[in-house]
Amino acid sequence: MEYILQPWPWYISGPCIAIVMFLLLYFGKTFGMSSSLRTLCTIGGAGKHVEFFKMDWRSQKWNLIVILGAILGGFIGHQFLSHPIAIDLSPETITDLKTLGFENAGSSLLPPELFSWDAVFSLKGILILLVGGFLVGFGTRYAGGCTSGHAITGLSSLQLPSLIAVVGFFLGGLIMIHFIYPLLF
């Protein structure tokens, strides 16, 4: 039990994610978290206005069930299977974050500087979450997949389009962290 309560090392976590991918393929489906965003748009009635959302959402019900499970898994993992959060970040990361104004890095899953309600209700705070979320939603559908569909499933099936997408993920991420963060914080 003590091993479960500790953070899991990468060499346990990575193979576990591959098992999730494999099980979904074995069930005749696929591992793609972002597809659910399109399905939810369809359920919300987007198909009445836009061709892209005209589909039978019931064919995607299984993926919404995976997500309901993942939410419950997040609850179980956080409430019952974790010691108080102490993420073992590298000392350089903690120093860099301090320079940017992020204190106590690693003592929670998300930085209160961005995700506490005080931060959310500031103009800058809400814009960061809205723009970030918008780019994830737009970019993932444009690229035809996210980390699960391209980085895990696409790379492990040796697909060139997924490699290009993952290069894009890192290009965008590096631009954001190295060039845009210093302007924002």
Place this chain on the structure above:
Amino acid sequence: MGKYIKFFLVGIFFGIVLVKSEAVSWYRIFEMFKFQSFHMYGIIGTAVITGLILLVISKMKKVKTTEGSELRVPLKELGYKRYIFGGTLFGLGWALCGACPGPMYILVGTGAFSILIVIAAALLGTFVYGLLKNKLPH
């Protein structure tokens, strides 16, 4: 409902793994893009290698899915524009809010309810992509 239980269980396992691996943490994503820790690269790397091995074995053994069809990974259409443009936009957002779609949902379960704003914005982004799809280079 019975046929959906297996999906629910896989989802629970996925949620627990991503919490316990700390891959749902904004801090880990920041650290990854700073190249200051091997952690996230280790997770993605071992996931890809394990996935590759499982797929090769299932191909050799001609594993059938529970639906009775041949187990195969859906192929992405060829091309590069949508992948590099879309991928870069995704990466900008991923690094800005520190969460990709899987972790967004899982974080709701951990009680981080302000992530719902990010999910709402991601839904809007998906909708706007659907609106503009035919005008974008793919």
